[in-house]
Amino acid sequence: MSIKKVMVIGAGQMGSGIAQVCAQAGFDVTLNDMKQEFFERGIGAISKNLSRDVEKGRRTEEEKRAILDRITMSLDLQDASNVDIVIEAAVENMEVKQSIFKRLDEIAPAHAILATNTSSLPITEIAAVTKRPAQVIGMHFMNPVPVMKLVEIIRGLATEDEVYESVEAMTRKLDKTPVEVNDFPGFVANRILLPMINEAIYTLYEGVATKEAIDDVMKLGMNHPMGPLTLADFIGLDTCLYIMETLHEGLGDSKYRPCPLLRKYVAAGWLGKKSGRGFYVYE
Incomplete structure:
Protein backbone atom coordinates (compact mmCIF):
# COMPACT_ATOMS: atom_id res chain seq x y z
CA MET A 1 0.00 0.00 0.00
CA ASN A 182 11.01 -10.94 16.03
CA ASP A 183 8.68 -10.08 18.89
CA PHE A 184 10.69 -10.83 22.05
CA PRO A 185 11.12 -8.58 25.13
CA GLY A 186 13.64 -5.83 24.40
CA PHE A 187 13.93 -6.93 20.73
CA VAL A 188 17.66 -6.81 19.80
CA ALA A 189 18.88 -3.31 20.68
CA ASN A 190 17.68 -3.12 24.26
CA ARG A 191 18.09 -6.81 25.03
CA ILE A 192 21.83 -6.29 24.53
CA LEU A 193 22.24 -2.63 25.55
CA LEU A 194 20.25 -2.44 28.79
CA PRO A 195 21.85 -5.43 30.55
CA MET A 196 25.23 -3.81 29.78
CA ILE A 197 24.07 -0.55 31.34
CA ASN A 198 22.56 -2.44 34.29
CA GLU A 199 25.88 -4.27 34.82
CA ALA A 200 27.71 -0.92 34.76
CA ILE A 201 25.34 0.30 37.50
CA TYR A 202 26.07 -2.88 39.52
CA THR A 203 29.80 -2.17 39.07
CA LEU A 204 29.25 1.28 40.61
CA TYR A 205 26.90 -0.11 43.30
CA GLU A 206 29.50 -2.69 44.40
CA GLY A 207 32.27 -0.08 44.58
CA VAL A 208 34.42 -1.61 41.84
CA ALA A 209 35.19 1.83 40.42
CA THR A 210 33.89 5.41 40.23
CA LYS A 211 31.30 6.41 37.65
CA GLU A 212 33.94 8.34 35.71
CA ALA A 213 36.28 5.32 35.67
CA ILE A 214 33.52 2.97 34.50
CA ASP A 215 32.58 5.31 31.67
CA ASP A 216 36.26 5.82 30.70
CA VAL A 217 36.86 2.05 30.50
CA MET A 218 34.02 1.62 28.02
CA LYS A 219 34.91 4.73 25.99
CA LEU A 220 38.67 4.21 25.81
CA GLY A 221 38.81 0.44 26.05
CA MET A 222 35.75 -0.54 23.99
CA ASN A 223 35.56 2.54 21.73
CA HIS A 224 32.01 3.41 22.82
CA PRO A 225 31.09 7.03 21.96
CA MET A 226 29.83 7.58 25.53
CA GLY A 227 30.08 5.62 28.74
CA PRO A 228 27.17 3.43 29.90
CA LEU A 229 26.32 5.60 32.93
CA THR A 230 26.28 8.77 30.83
CA LEU A 231 24.16 6.92 28.27
CA ALA A 232 21.75 5.81 31.02
CA ASP A 233 21.34 9.44 32.07
CA PHE A 234 20.66 10.38 28.44
CA ILE A 235 18.07 7.60 27.98
CA GLY A 236 16.39 8.35 31.33
CA LEU A 237 16.88 6.13 34.39
CA ASP A 238 13.12 5.53 34.66
CA THR A 239 13.12 4.23 31.08
CA CYS A 240 16.15 2.03 31.81
CA LEU A 241 14.40 0.60 34.88
CA TYR A 242 11.18 -0.05 32.96
CA ILE A 243 13.01 -1.89 30.18
CA MET A 244 14.97 -4.01 32.68
CA GLU A 245 11.71 -4.89 34.44
CA THR A 246 10.17 -5.83 31.07
CA LEU A 247 13.16 -8.07 30.28
CA HIS A 248 13.12 -9.65 33.75
CA GLU A 249 9.39 -10.32 33.65
CA GLY A 250 9.25 -11.38 30.00
CA LEU A 251 12.28 -13.68 29.96
CA GLY A 252 12.20 -14.86 33.60
CA ASP A 253 15.98 -14.93 34.00
CA SER A 254 17.68 -13.45 37.09
CA LYS A 255 20.45 -11.99 34.92
CA TYR A 256 17.96 -9.28 33.92
CA ARG A 257 17.18 -8.16 37.50
CA PRO A 258 17.44 -4.36 37.83
CA CYS A 259 20.23 -3.09 40.08
CA PRO A 260 18.97 -1.79 43.47
CA LEU A 261 20.92 1.45 42.88
CA LEU A 262 18.93 2.04 39.70
CA ARG A 263 15.69 1.56 41.64
CA LYS A 264 16.89 3.93 44.37
CA TYR A 265 17.78 6.72 41.91
CA VAL A 266 14.42 6.45 40.15
CA ALA A 267 12.58 6.51 43.50
CA ALA A 268 14.52 9.65 44.40
CA GLY A 269 13.49 11.34 41.15
CA TRP A 270 17.07 11.27 39.85
CA LEU A 271 16.07 10.34 36.31
CA GLY A 272 19.12 11.58 34.43
CA LYS A 273 19.60 14.55 32.14
CA LYS A 274 15.87 15.34 31.86
CA SER A 275 15.53 15.86 35.63
CA GLY A 276 18.90 17.61 36.10
CA ARG A 277 20.44 14.75 38.02
CA GLY A 278 21.16 11.05 37.52
CA PHE A 279 24.58 9.49 37.83
CA TYR A 280 25.86 12.95 36.92
CA VAL A 281 24.56 16.46 37.73
CA TYR A 282 23.36 18.62 34.83
CA GLU A 283 22.97 22.39 34.85
Whole structure:
Protein backbone atom coordinates (compact mmCIF):
# COMPACT_ATOMS: atom_id res chain seq x y z
CA MET A 1 0.00 0.00 0.00
CA SER A 2 1.05 3.60 -0.60
CA ILE A 3 1.80 5.70 2.50
CA LYS A 4 1.38 9.46 2.09
CA LYS A 5 -0.19 10.78 5.30
CA VAL A 6 1.43 10.07 8.67
CA MET A 7 0.28 10.75 12.22
CA VAL A 8 2.87 10.73 15.00
CA ILE A 9 1.50 10.48 18.56
CA GLY A 10 3.69 12.18 21.15
CA ALA A 11 5.67 15.40 20.52
CA GLY A 12 8.48 14.55 22.93
CA GLN A 13 12.07 13.84 21.98
CA MET A 14 11.30 10.66 20.04
CA GLY A 15 7.98 11.77 18.51
CA SER A 16 9.28 15.13 17.31
CA GLY A 17 12.32 13.40 15.78
CA ILE A 18 10.09 10.91 13.95
CA ALA A 19 7.85 13.75 12.72
CA GLN A 20 10.93 15.62 11.47
CA VAL A 21 12.35 12.73 9.43
CA CYS A 22 8.91 11.96 7.96
CA ALA A 23 8.41 15.59 6.90
CA GLN A 24 11.95 15.71 5.48
CA ALA A 25 11.09 12.67 3.34
CA GLY A 26 8.05 14.47 1.87
CA PHE A 27 5.25 12.93 3.95
CA ASP A 28 2.37 15.05 5.23
CA VAL A 29 2.67 14.76 9.02
CA THR A 30 0.13 15.29 11.77
CA LEU A 31 1.94 15.62 15.11
CA ASN A 32 -0.40 14.81 18.00
CA ASP A 33 -0.07 15.48 21.70
CA MET A 34 -2.40 16.22 24.60
CA LYS A 35 -1.54 19.91 25.03
CA GLN A 36 -0.56 22.71 22.67
CA GLU A 37 2.49 23.53 24.81
CA PHE A 38 3.83 19.99 24.24
CA PHE A 39 3.37 20.39 20.49
CA GLU A 40 5.06 23.80 20.53
CA ARG A 41 8.02 22.39 22.47
CA GLY A 42 8.31 19.57 19.92
CA ILE A 43 8.07 21.82 16.88
CA GLY A 44 10.62 24.13 18.53
CA ALA A 45 13.08 21.22 18.77
CA ILE A 46 12.47 20.36 15.09
CA SER A 47 13.02 23.98 14.06
CA LYS A 48 16.25 24.13 16.07
CA ASN A 49 17.54 20.94 14.39
CA LEU A 50 16.70 22.29 10.93
CA SER A 51 18.27 25.68 11.68
CA ARG A 52 21.49 23.88 12.58
CA ASP A 53 21.36 22.15 9.18
CA VAL A 54 20.90 25.52 7.47
CA GLU A 55 23.87 27.01 9.37
CA LYS A 56 26.05 24.08 8.28
CA GLY A 57 24.93 24.35 4.65
CA ARG A 58 23.16 20.99 4.60
CA ARG A 59 19.85 22.55 3.53
CA THR A 60 18.44 25.97 2.59
CA GLU A 61 16.11 28.23 4.58
CA GLU A 62 13.42 27.48 1.97
CA GLU A 63 13.83 23.73 2.51
CA LYS A 64 13.57 24.23 6.26
CA ARG A 65 10.32 26.18 5.86
CA ALA A 66 8.87 23.56 3.48
CA ILE A 67 9.60 20.79 6.00
CA LEU A 68 7.96 22.71 8.86
CA ASP A 69 4.96 23.49 6.64
CA ARG A 70 4.36 19.76 6.16
CA ILE A 71 3.82 19.31 9.92
CA THR A 72 0.33 20.01 11.29
CA MET A 73 -0.63 20.28 14.96
CA SER A 74 -3.19 17.88 16.44
CA LEU A 75 -4.67 17.85 19.94
CA ASP A 76 -7.32 15.22 19.14
CA LEU A 77 -6.88 11.55 18.18
CA GLN A 78 -9.89 11.96 15.85
CA ASP A 79 -7.39 13.53 13.44
CA ALA A 80 -6.23 9.96 12.70
CA SER A 81 -9.38 9.50 10.59
CA ASN A 82 -7.64 10.29 7.29
CA VAL A 83 -4.07 8.99 7.64
CA ASP A 84 -2.31 5.96 6.11
CA ILE A 85 -0.11 5.14 9.12
CA VAL A 86 0.02 6.13 12.77
CA ILE A 87 3.35 5.94 14.61
CA GLU A 88 2.76 6.02 18.36
CA ALA A 89 5.64 7.43 20.44
CA ALA A 90 3.92 7.89 23.80
CA VAL A 91 5.28 6.88 27.20
CA GLU A 92 6.74 3.36 27.50
CA ASN A 93 3.80 1.86 29.38
CA MET A 94 1.64 -1.04 28.22
CA GLU A 95 -1.66 0.28 29.62
CA VAL A 96 -1.15 3.68 27.99
CA LYS A 97 -0.24 2.14 24.63
CA GLN A 98 -3.16 -0.31 24.67
CA SER A 99 -5.55 2.52 25.48
CA ILE A 100 -4.23 4.58 22.53
CA PHE A 101 -4.39 1.61 20.13
CA LYS A 102 -7.97 0.78 21.14
CA ARG A 103 -9.03 4.30 20.23
CA LEU A 104 -6.96 4.39 17.04
CA ASP A 105 -8.55 1.13 15.92
CA GLU A 106 -11.95 2.83 16.04
CA ILE A 107 -10.81 6.08 14.41
CA ALA A 108 -8.20 5.25 11.76
CA PRO A 109 -9.27 4.20 8.24
CA ALA A 110 -9.60 0.46 7.59
CA HIS A 111 -6.43 0.42 5.46
CA ALA A 112 -4.28 2.29 8.00
CA ILE A 113 -1.23 0.70 9.62
CA LEU A 114 -0.86 1.17 13.39
CA ALA A 115 2.81 1.27 14.41
CA THR A 116 4.39 1.66 17.83
CA ASN A 117 7.83 3.06 18.63
CA THR A 118 8.05 0.92 21.78
CA SER A 119 11.61 0.02 22.74
CA SER A 120 10.76 -3.21 24.61
CA LEU A 121 7.04 -4.03 24.91
CA PRO A 122 5.42 -6.98 23.03
CA ILE A 123 3.87 -5.93 19.72
CA THR A 124 1.49 -8.92 19.83
CA GLU A 125 0.08 -7.76 23.18
CA ILE A 126 -0.49 -4.23 21.88
CA ALA A 127 -2.08 -5.59 18.69
CA ALA A 128 -4.43 -7.85 20.69
CA VAL A 129 -6.60 -4.90 21.81
CA THR A 130 -7.40 -4.01 18.17
CA LYS A 131 -9.60 -5.62 15.53
CA ARG A 132 -6.74 -5.30 13.03
CA PRO A 133 -3.74 -7.16 14.54
CA ALA A 134 -2.53 -7.95 11.03
CA GLN A 135 -1.91 -4.20 10.55
CA VAL A 136 -0.06 -3.58 13.82
CA ILE A 137 3.75 -3.44 13.77
CA GLY A 138 6.71 -2.11 15.74
CA MET A 139 8.94 0.70 14.40
CA HIS A 140 11.65 1.23 17.00
CA PHE A 141 13.64 4.34 16.05
CA MET A 142 16.94 5.14 17.77
CA ASN A 143 17.62 8.35 19.67
CA PRO A 144 18.35 11.00 18.38
CA VAL A 145 16.04 10.10 15.50
CA PRO A 146 17.31 12.63 12.90
CA VAL A 147 20.87 11.29 13.30
CA MET A 148 20.61 7.54 13.96
CA LYS A 149 20.17 5.29 10.91
CA LEU A 150 18.66 2.16 12.48
CA VAL A 151 14.97 1.28 12.75
CA GLU A 152 14.08 -2.08 14.28
CA ILE A 153 10.91 -3.31 12.54
CA ILE A 154 9.11 -5.81 14.73
CA ARG A 155 6.38 -8.13 13.48
CA GLY A 156 3.63 -9.11 15.87
CA LEU A 157 2.32 -12.66 15.73
CA ALA A 158 -0.35 -11.66 13.18
CA THR A 159 1.46 -8.92 11.20
CA GLU A 160 0.90 -9.43 7.46
CA ASP A 161 3.79 -9.51 4.97
CA GLU A 162 2.26 -6.62 3.00
CA VAL A 163 2.22 -4.43 6.11
CA TYR A 164 5.85 -5.28 6.88
CA GLU A 165 6.87 -4.52 3.29
CA SER A 166 5.08 -1.15 3.32
CA VAL A 167 6.77 -0.14 6.58
CA GLU A 168 10.16 -1.34 5.34
CA ALA A 169 9.77 0.73 2.14
CA MET A 170 8.70 3.78 4.18
CA THR A 171 11.74 3.34 6.46
CA ARG A 172 14.07 3.37 3.47
CA LYS A 173 12.35 6.52 2.18
CA LEU A 174 13.18 8.12 5.54
CA ASP A 175 16.86 7.39 4.73
CA LYS A 176 16.98 4.84 7.54
CA THR A 177 18.15 1.23 7.58
CA PRO A 178 15.38 -1.24 8.50
CA VAL A 179 16.27 -4.41 10.41
CA GLU A 180 13.64 -7.13 10.83
CA VAL A 181 13.30 -8.38 14.41
CA ASN A 182 11.01 -10.94 16.03
CA ASP A 183 8.68 -10.08 18.89
CA PHE A 184 10.69 -10.83 22.05
CA PRO A 185 11.12 -8.58 25.13
CA GLY A 186 13.64 -5.83 24.40
CA PHE A 187 13.93 -6.93 20.73
CA VAL A 188 17.66 -6.81 19.80
CA ALA A 189 18.88 -3.31 20.68
CA ASN A 190 17.68 -3.12 24.26
CA ARG A 191 18.09 -6.81 25.03
CA ILE A 192 21.83 -6.29 24.53
CA LEU A 193 22.24 -2.63 25.55
CA LEU A 194 20.25 -2.44 28.79
CA PRO A 195 21.85 -5.43 30.55
CA MET A 196 25.23 -3.81 29.78
CA ILE A 197 24.07 -0.55 31.34
CA ASN A 198 22.56 -2.44 34.29
CA GLU A 199 25.88 -4.27 34.82
CA ALA A 200 27.71 -0.92 34.76
CA ILE A 201 25.34 0.30 37.50
CA TYR A 202 26.07 -2.88 39.52
CA THR A 203 29.80 -2.17 39.07
CA LEU A 204 29.25 1.28 40.61
CA TYR A 205 26.90 -0.11 43.30
CA GLU A 206 29.50 -2.69 44.40
CA GLY A 207 32.27 -0.08 44.58
CA VAL A 208 34.42 -1.61 41.84
CA ALA A 209 35.19 1.83 40.42
CA THR A 210 33.89 5.41 40.23
CA LYS A 211 31.30 6.41 37.65
CA GLU A 212 33.94 8.34 35.71
CA ALA A 213 36.28 5.32 35.67
CA ILE A 214 33.52 2.97 34.50
CA ASP A 215 32.58 5.31 31.67
CA ASP A 216 36.26 5.82 30.70
CA VAL A 217 36.86 2.05 30.50
CA MET A 218 34.02 1.62 28.02
CA LYS A 219 34.91 4.73 25.99
CA LEU A 220 38.67 4.21 25.81
CA GLY A 221 38.81 0.44 26.05
CA MET A 222 35.75 -0.54 23.99
CA ASN A 223 35.56 2.54 21.73
CA HIS A 224 32.01 3.41 22.82
CA PRO A 225 31.09 7.03 21.96
CA MET A 226 29.83 7.58 25.53
CA GLY A 227 30.08 5.62 28.74
CA PRO A 228 27.17 3.43 29.90
CA LEU A 229 26.32 5.60 32.93
CA THR A 230 26.28 8.77 30.83
CA LEU A 231 24.16 6.92 28.27
CA ALA A 232 21.75 5.81 31.02
CA ASP A 233 21.34 9.44 32.07
CA PHE A 234 20.66 10.38 28.44
CA ILE A 235 18.07 7.60 27.98
CA GLY A 236 16.39 8.35 31.33
CA LEU A 237 16.88 6.13 34.39
CA ASP A 238 13.12 5.53 34.66
CA THR A 239 13.12 4.23 31.08
CA CYS A 240 16.15 2.03 31.81
CA LEU A 241 14.40 0.60 34.88
CA TYR A 242 11.18 -0.05 32.96
CA ILE A 243 13.01 -1.89 30.18
CA MET A 244 14.97 -4.01 32.68
CA GLU A 245 11.71 -4.89 34.44
CA THR A 246 10.17 -5.83 31.07
CA LEU A 247 13.16 -8.07 30.28
CA HIS A 248 13.12 -9.65 33.75
CA GLU A 249 9.39 -10.32 33.65
CA GLY A 250 9.25 -11.38 30.00
CA LEU A 251 12.28 -13.68 29.96
CA GLY A 252 12.20 -14.86 33.60
CA ASP A 253 15.98 -14.93 34.00
CA SER A 254 17.68 -13.45 37.09
CA LYS A 255 20.45 -11.99 34.92
CA TYR A 256 17.96 -9.28 33.92
CA ARG A 257 17.18 -8.16 37.50
CA PRO A 258 17.44 -4.36 37.83
CA CYS A 259 20.23 -3.09 40.08
CA PRO A 260 18.97 -1.79 43.47
CA LEU A 261 20.92 1.45 42.88
CA LEU A 262 18.93 2.04 39.70
CA ARG A 263 15.69 1.56 41.64
CA LYS A 264 16.89 3.93 44.37
CA TYR A 265 17.78 6.72 41.91
CA VAL A 266 14.42 6.45 40.15
CA ALA A 267 12.58 6.51 43.50
CA ALA A 268 14.52 9.65 44.40
CA GLY A 269 13.49 11.34 41.15
CA TRP A 270 17.07 11.27 39.85
CA LEU A 271 16.07 10.34 36.31
CA GLY A 272 19.12 11.58 34.43
CA LYS A 273 19.60 14.55 32.14
CA LYS A 274 15.87 15.34 31.86
CA SER A 275 15.53 15.86 35.63
CA GLY A 276 18.90 17.61 36.10
CA ARG A 277 20.44 14.75 38.02
CA GLY A 278 21.16 11.05 37.52
CA PHE A 279 24.58 9.49 37.83
CA TYR A 280 25.86 12.95 36.92
CA VAL A 281 24.56 16.46 37.73
CA TYR A 282 23.36 18.62 34.83
CA GLU A 283 22.97 22.39 34.85
